[in-house]
Amino acid sequence: MHKLAVDIGGTKIAVGVCDEDDTIVRSWTVPTESDADRINENVAELYKKACESFDDISAIGISAAGNIKQDRRTVNFSANIPAWINYDLSGHIEELIGADIPVVVENDANCAGWGEYVHGAGKGSRNMVMLTVGTGLGGAIVLNGELYRGSFGMAGELGHLPMVPDGDTCGCGLRGCAERYVSGSALERFAKAAVRRRPQDATRLMELCNGHIEDLRGPMISKAAQEGDVLGLYSFNKIGEWLGRTMAAISAVLDPDIYVIGGGVIAVGDILLEPARQAYERFLQASAYRPIAKIVPASAGQDAGLIGAANLSLR
Ligand SMILES: [Zn+2]
Incomplete structure (x- = not known):
């Protein structure tokens, strides 16, 4: 069949x-x-x-x-x-x-x-939250082994968690949504701002975008970060920290045992996940007295x- x-x-x-x-x-x-x-x-x-x-x-x-x-x-x-x-x-x-x-x-x-839950990194867990860091920030929630859709089919829109009061305007029309701070576009925004602020440290990033800062894209920032470039790493630290804060907010409501992180930028692995884990523990309520959810990269592929x-x- x-x-x-x-x-x-x-x-x-x-x-x-x-x-x-x-x-x-x-x-x-x-x-x-x-x-x-x-x-x-x-x-x-x-x-x-x-x-x-x-x-x-x-x-x-x-x-x-x-x-x-x-x-x-x-x-x-x-x-x-x-x-x-x-x-x-x-x-x-x-x-x-x-x-x-x-x-x-x-x-x-x-x-x-759901693909990650049944055949990927979430396999065997009970309560899983997936966050897909792409152009935006996608979310999916599995509770007690079932996909959680909410009362109106609208659950799991985790990219639109309101994280920053009166923050940056989101594509959804609201302000301060998580995906304004955790996404491929946020990565580019943080990197561009850092290049303008610290031109003396921006040699490698400027090289990768052929001197045109407006052409700076996520894969170039990933490459620089993987080479140890200071502004590349800084940009991933920024979205990693926001990812950690976002997961701490989610844990206050759902308390999952695992977070599976997917999307294009996860190719850098721990360069993103380490700052995310640190911020997660820092912003998690009572973190010293409770089990800490695993934070792992997606594994089911494209x-x-x-x-x-x-x-x-x-x-
Ligand atoms: Zn939004």
Whole structure:
């Protein structure tokens, strides 16, 4: 028995046929179009293509960026696709494929978090929080072995924890959200500010961006930090400290036994995780008298979202 996992991302739709153990046995990608009808047609075409090789596809699990309702079918709102407001994504796709199989939609961060929980770094834990440090800061919560969606399907939006009163304006319209301080964009912002403030220490970063500070990107800062560059390390210390503070705030509510940290910037490993662990303990209530949650890098890889979507499609 196979499942079709679909990840509708900002730039591409990735599709994987997964076996019973959620291993991807075949995959395809097509570019994401902004037109909702075309996306539905693309998914249906990819499903039909998968059916040519696999005659036992029994469910479709869709990972989508946006707020997904508790029914696991309807997108409340998505910043990427304008038509996705209160949009029955499952219904539209079911109509096109004409097969009687479940089409389950889940938030993309939840899919990646669930993928880590069942097949990655969170395996075997009871209460897990995943934080994905990418362009923004994504979150997923697993409580007592179940994905926690909240009463309205809106739980796990940890990047929008209000961390700084009247702080920087976030893409969501509010101010001081965690992702303004813990994300790839925050890393770039901290590094650029440091270069302007301490030009005498900025030789390596300026070299990496060919003298154009506006072109300074996360991977360059990672490279500099890994070489021991002082401003590169400083920038990771900054987002690491904010990551630790954010986890301490989460622990005050959820008290998980493990934090799994994913996303592009985690490639630097302990350069990010060490300052995060230190700040976590510093801001954790009663930290001297309680067990400390593990803070580990994600391990399910790039396809965690597809794996999670596949697994969730039959749960
Ligand atoms: Zn926000």
